[in-house]
Every structure is written in C-alpha cells, then in structure tokens.
Amino acid sequence: MHKIYFMWKVFFIIICIFFCENIYSQSINNNADYIRGFPNKFRTSYDVKNYDISLDFDFNSKSIKGVCKVFFKLLGDLDTLQIDLYENMTIDSIVVDNQLLDYFRYRGAVSILHAFRKSSDNLNLITIYYHGEPHVAIKPPWDGGFVWSKDKEGNPFIGVSVEGVGASLWYPCKDLLSDKPDSVKLRALLPSDLMLVSNGQLREVVLMDNNKTLYNWFVGYPIVNYNVTFYIGKYVHLKDSMQTVDNNWLSLNYYVLNYNKDKAIKHFNQTKKVINSYEHYFGEYPFLRDGFALVESPYAGMEHQSAIAYGNSYKDGYDGYDYSQIGLKEDYIILHEAAHEWWGNSLSMDDLSDMWINEALATYSECLYVELNYGHEMYNRYVNAKRSYMLNDKPSFSAKYFNQMGSFDMYYKGALMFHTIRNVLQNDSLFFNALKQILIGYKYKNISTEVFIKEFNLLTKYDFTDIFYEFLGHTERPLLSYKCVNKKQNVSCRLNWVSDNPNFVMPIEIESKGTRIRLDVKNTRNMFVIKDTEASEIKFLKENLFYFKK
Structure with missing residues (x-):
C-alpha cells in the first residue's frame, strides 16, 4: 500500500512540474531554470529559518562531502516538500527524527515525501547528507561555481560564487531568493596549514587529529542564499575598526594571502572612507555584529555579505584599468561591492x-x-x-x-x-x-x-x-527626435520621444544664450517656441538627463 501511494505521489508531482514547465517555456526559451525559480506550493508552504552546513573537502578530486541541516517553520500542512540541489550532486540520505525519508529527484528539484504537520512555534528539521563534484566556474564570478586554484606559491586557493546559478550548486537549500534564512552556520574541516573564511563571525577554531582544523562560522543576520560562501587559502588576518555614523564600533577584517600582507595594509586604508560615504547617504552599516570583511579571492570580486570577495590585485580601477574613464584613483571592486552591503545584502x-x-x-x-x-x-x-x-x-x-x-x-x-x-x-x-x-x-x-x-x-x-x-524594460536607450528651425527672431522646435509607450513623458533641458529652459517632452510631437534666439544657439544639456538624440 505504501509503495502504491508513493508512486502515485511521484506521478502527481511530476505531472505538476511538467505542466508548469510547458506553460512557462512557451514564452521563455529555458525549460529547466523555472524549477529553481518558480514558487510552487511545495516551497511556499514553509519558511527557512536556519541552515547548518558541515563540509569536508577533497582537493585532489575537487569534491566535497557535506551535511546540511535545514530548520524551517511550516506555514501549512505538507505531504511533499521541495529542496533544491544540482543534479550532479549525490544525495546519500535524507533524515527526519532518525527516520530515512523517501524522495525523488527531477532536474534540480528534490521532492521529499513526508507528512509535515504545522505546529504553533516549533521548528522542523530535515538533515540531508550529500557529496559530489560541484560545477567548476569557467569565468567566475560571472559564470558561477567553484574555483579550485593555487596561489603563486603553489598553495590551494579556493572559493565559490553562485549568484545567478544558485546556491543549490553546492549545498541543499530552498533556492528561492525570496526566502532568506535568519542565520547560517558553516563548519568545515581542512588541513591545518590553511584557513577557511566565511560570512559573519568566526566562533571557533578546533585543532583535530591528522593535522586537520575545524572552522566554525556563524552569520547572525538574514542572508540571501547565494551570498553564503567560503574562501580557502594561506591567509593572514588583518584587523582594524572604525566608528559608524551612529557612533558604534564596526570591526574591519581583511583576510589576505600571506605574501600580500604589506600591500593590503596600505591599500585597504580606503575602506573606511568608502563605508563612511555610504553611511552618509544610506545610514549605518547594516551588519554591525558580523563586521565588514574583504577576503582575497581567486576571482575578481563578489558582494558576499560581510565577507566581500576581493581579487583586484591591490590596484586602482579594475585590475589597473581606469574603469572610471576620468582618471579616478579608486579601487573599483571595493567601491562597488561595498555598496551592495546596503543594496543587495540588507x-x-x-x-x-x-x-x-x-x-x-x-x-x-x-x-x-x-x-x-x-x-x-x-x-x-x-x-x-x-x-x-x-x-x-x-x-x-x-x-x-x-x-x-x-x-x-x-x-x-x-x-x-x-x-x-x-x-x-x-x-x-x-x-x-x-x-x-x-x-x-x-x-x-x-x-x-x-x-x-x-x-x-x-x-x-x-x-x-x-x-x-x-x-x-526596453533594449534601446531613450531616444529624442527633434528638429529646430528659425522663424523670424524665434526658434520653433519639434520634439518627441521615440518610445513604444504612447504616454511616455520626460523633461529635457536646453540652453539658449546662457539661460536654461526645461521642456516637458511627450511621445507625441510637441512644438516649442524659444523666443529671441537662433537654432544654432540652442544647446541640448544631456549631463543631467540621459538620452540620445535622433
């Protein structure tokens, strides 16, 4: 009886997924990603509160072995719950209350079959044991995945970045951006001559047998799944602090490869100025307890919450290139990624x-x-x-x-x-x-x-x-169609926006004989008369309003 019930449930869920996939793929030429993106009832009926992730690494085979505990609150009764994990990662078992659960997999979705019943305040726990060789990034961070590299002295230099491709590339999770866990624990075991850095606070370092060290990190704020990360390398830890706009003390932590220590001490001085500037506009740094960190990474950069990936070679601009195009001597990675602590992470x-x-x-x-x-x-x-x-x-x-x-x-x-x-x-x-x-x-x-x-x-x-x-919402930039002609001592200007929106209105500014004039231009043709001037003296001021002229 149990086997027949199990098979019917599997059949029903596959039909639901297949039906949604065909509906949505009619308009979008991608028939797989919706499984990770679509908020079906098997995902929206529970709220993740915490992930507790334990990892062990095999550098030679470029593989990981992990345990992920998912603590969640039910928003309604469920007989099937969806967790996400990439197909190439193997699930060894899924356990609730010491009971092995039935599950089936379809692409990246893992459907767990169990009678979950809502209770008032109690959290539910699922434990997932898994292993595998995570997808390797080709061009990180734009192409997400693991980076298994070595520093210039031949030591392991490893990281992971998964914005876009999804956190389920390397750990089982509810891979919906809309469900931030309230906190995350990450434990990892690795050789004692290396250091593991992750988000948040380092709570514990334990020396184990066989020349191994266990690192225990904790993120004490809500965090979007793709921001959970780690870095492995032969790091030294540089410490600093600063006073915030609200007169609290913020810890600044820099994890840099040992041979870059002197460069980093000088180069990262600019961090305080950057944070002070963003606090001026947006308020106090939002992750005060967890601190702010820059971590040297084997890829250019990424806004990992409280542990920003830094791979800009301690140069101004973008790896020495004047990304500003105006000669600005600022480190683009620090400038851009630090802003994400407000816009993207908080x-x-x-x-x-x-x-x-x-x-x-x-x-x-x-x-x-x-x-x-x-x-x-x-x-x-x-x-x-x-x-x-x-x-x-x-x-x-x-x-x-x-x-x-x-x-x-x-x-x-x-x-x-x-x-x-x-x-x-x-x-x-x-x-x-x-x-x-x-x-x-x-x-x-x-x-x-x-x-x-x-x-x-x-x-x-x-x-x-x-x-x-x-x-x-459009491919092209705003385009202004115009024609200005002299009429006696005045100028007659025909102006309109080239837009698919018939109701589009956006003002422009022109200058005539040193006087600025603001004109509300519509999508339909507008006629404006500029008095006591000539067409050759009309100047379109585009430094304040962005558009191109046709």
Missing part, C-alpha cells in the same frame, strides 16, 4: 528578474561617493562616462521566476536612470529620503520591482513608473 531582490535594483543602485552609489568626495562636476563626469559601457542588447528586466538576469545595462543604464530621475525631480531632499526610507523599510527583507517603484513614487510624490520601464 535590502535584497525578490527574484533574479529584480537584480537591477541591486546593480543599478550599487553603481549609482559609486557616483554618489564621487560626488561627496570630489564634487558635483566630477560626479557628472563619472556618471556620464557610464554611457560608453552600455550594450543595448536586451532589457534590464527579465522574466520573473526563471532565474534569468537582464542585460548588464542594468549597471550603467540603471545608474544613468537614477541620475536622470534625480534631475527630473529636482529635489535632492525627497530623492535621498526616498532611497533611505526604502532601505529602512526593507532592511533584511526582499523587494520586487513593482513594490520598489510603488514605494519610490509614494516617497517622492512623483510618478516615475514610465521612466523606470522606459529605461529598464
């Missing part, structure tokens, strides 16, 4: 389709850092230099629930969009208050595109919806 995207929130605002934060420390003219130069990086290849939005990122234009076009919105509003007090209040309201929470735009509009008392969607 306030987090609800779905990968909302990734623009993280990246547009982290990139715009760089611009604000420049304005605060170098002045408004340098700010204008810095933000407008982002134009040259745009690809205009696809929208910055992407389809919801499919684990698909939009265009990388979300960084550059997104920053230019906020620059434009700020100048359309022409009220810095409202603009910065809106950003800060959204951060406060969604601290340690997730936010979707729709909710962000709604909140921003309410706080600024201006409807920017069409501008958000024009910049982010």
Whole structure:
C-alpha cells in the first residue's frame, strides 16, 4: 500500500512540474531554470529559518562531502516538500527524527515525501547528507561555481560564487531568493596549514587529529542564499575598526594571502572612507555584529555579505584599468561591492528578474561617493562616462521566476536612470529620503520591482513608473527626435520621444544664450517656441538627463 501511494505521489508531482514547465517555456526559451525559480506550493508552504552546513573537502578530486541541516517553520500542512540541489550532486540520505525519508529527484528539484504537520512555534528539521563534484566556474564570478586554484606559491586557493546559478550548486537549500534564512552556520574541516573564511563571525577554531582544523562560522543576520560562501587559502588576518555614523564600533577584517600582507595594509586604508560615504547617504552599516570583511579571492570580486570577495590585485580601477574613464584613483571592486552591503545584502531582490535594483543602485552609489568626495562636476563626469559601457542588447528586466538576469545595462543604464530621475525631480531632499526610507523599510527583507517603484513614487510624490520601464524594460536607450528651425527672431522646435509607450513623458533641458529652459517632452510631437534666439544657439544639456538624440 505504501509503495502504491508513493508512486502515485511521484506521478502527481511530476505531472505538476511538467505542466508548469510547458506553460512557462512557451514564452521563455529555458525549460529547466523555472524549477529553481518558480514558487510552487511545495516551497511556499514553509519558511527557512536556519541552515547548518558541515563540509569536508577533497582537493585532489575537487569534491566535497557535506551535511546540511535545514530548520524551517511550516506555514501549512505538507505531504511533499521541495529542496533544491544540482543534479550532479549525490544525495546519500535524507533524515527526519532518525527516520530515512523517501524522495525523488527531477532536474534540480528534490521532492521529499513526508507528512509535515504545522505546529504553533516549533521548528522542523530535515538533515540531508550529500557529496559530489560541484560545477567548476569557467569565468567566475560571472559564470558561477567553484574555483579550485593555487596561489603563486603553489598553495590551494579556493572559493565559490553562485549568484545567478544558485546556491543549490553546492549545498541543499530552498533556492528561492525570496526566502532568506535568519542565520547560517558553516563548519568545515581542512588541513591545518590553511584557513577557511566565511560570512559573519568566526566562533571557533578546533585543532583535530591528522593535522586537520575545524572552522566554525556563524552569520547572525538574514542572508540571501547565494551570498553564503567560503574562501580557502594561506591567509593572514588583518584587523582594524572604525566608528559608524551612529557612533558604534564596526570591526574591519581583511583576510589576505600571506605574501600580500604589506600591500593590503596600505591599500585597504580606503575602506573606511568608502563605508563612511555610504553611511552618509544610506545610514549605518547594516551588519554591525558580523563586521565588514574583504577576503582575497581567486576571482575578481563578489558582494558576499560581510565577507566581500576581493581579487583586484591591490590596484586602482579594475585590475589597473581606469574603469572610471576620468582618471579616478579608486579601487573599483571595493567601491562597488561595498555598496551592495546596503543594496543587495540588507535590502535584497525578490527574484533574479529584480537584480537591477541591486546593480543599478550599487553603481549609482559609486557616483554618489564621487560626488561627496570630489564634487558635483566630477560626479557628472563619472556618471556620464557610464554611457560608453552600455550594450543595448536586451532589457534590464527579465522574466520573473526563471532565474534569468537582464542585460548588464542594468549597471550603467540603471545608474544613468537614477541620475536622470534625480534631475527630473529636482529635489535632492525627497530623492535621498526616498532611497533611505526604502532601505529602512526593507532592511533584511526582499523587494520586487513593482513594490520598489510603488514605494519610490509614494516617497517622492512623483510618478516615475514610465521612466523606470522606459529605461529598464526596453533594449534601446531613450531616444529624442527633434528638429529646430528659425522663424523670424524665434526658434520653433519639434520634439518627441521615440518610445513604444504612447504616454511616455520626460523633461529635457536646453540652453539658449546662457539661460536654461526645461521642456516637458511627450511621445507625441510637441512644438516649442524659444523666443529671441537662433537654432544654432540652442544647446541640448544631456549631463543631467540621459538620452540620445535622433
């Protein structure tokens, strides 16, 4: 009887998954990722509270052996619960209350068959034993996965970065960005001549037999799954501290390869200035108990919460390249990734389709850092230099629930969009208050595109919806069609936006004989008369509002 019931349940769940997959893949040419992205009832009926992960490494075979304890609260009764783990990783067993559970796997989904019953306050626990060779990143961090490398002295130098590809690449989890665990424990055993660094606080280091050391790390704040990480190397630990904007003490921790110690001591001095600048705009650093850390990594960088990956070779710009294009002597990785502690880690995207929130605002934060420390003219130069990086290849939005990122234009076009919105509003007090209040309201929470735009509009008392969607929902940048001709002593200008949105309106600024004039331009043809001037004297001011002319 039990076997027949089990088979019927398996059949039913496969049909549900297959049905959803076919519906959604009609519009999206990706028939697998939705399983990890789609919030079906087998995932939304429980809330993860804590992951407790234990790892053992085999450097020779590039494999791991792990145990993951998932503590969760039921939001309703469940007979099937979905956990996610990449297909190439082997599950040895799944245990509840010392009982081996039945389960089946379909692509990345692990459906656990058990009668889970909701109780008032009690947490449930599932323990998953697993092993395997995690996917190796080809071009980290943009192509996620493990990095098994060696430092210049031949020592193991290992890391993992999984934004986009999903945390279930290396540990079993509910791989939905919208469900942040409240805390995470990570324990790992490795040779005693190496150090393991992870997110949060190092609680314990235990010397074991056979020249092994056990590291025990704890993250004391909600954390999005892909931010959980570790680094292995021959590190030295540099310590510092700073006073926050609210007069609390923040610990600064730098884990660097032993031969880079002297470089790091000098180079990481800029960290305090960066954090102070972001606190000026966005409030106190959000992970005070866990501290702030930069960890030397075998890839360029990643915004891992309280343990930022740093692989920029202790150089300004991007590995020595002037990424600012205006000669700014700042380390791009520190500047950009530190901004994510506010935009991405404290306030987090609800779905990968909302990734623009993280990246547009982290990139715009760089611009604000420049304005605060170098002045408004340098700010204008810095933000407008982002134009040259745009690809205009696809929208910055992407389809919801499919684990698909939009265009990388979300960084550059997104920053230019906020620059434009700020100048359309022409009220810095409202603009910065809106950003800060959204951060406060969604601290340690997730936010979707729709909710962000709604909140921003309410706080600024201006409807920017069409501008958000024009910049982010289209492949092309905003395009202004214009023609100005002399008419006696005046100039007649025909202006309109080239847009699929018939109701799109965005002002522009022009200058004539030293006088600035603001014009509200619509998608339909608008005629404006500029008095006492000539067409040759009309100058379009694009440093404050981002668009191209046709």
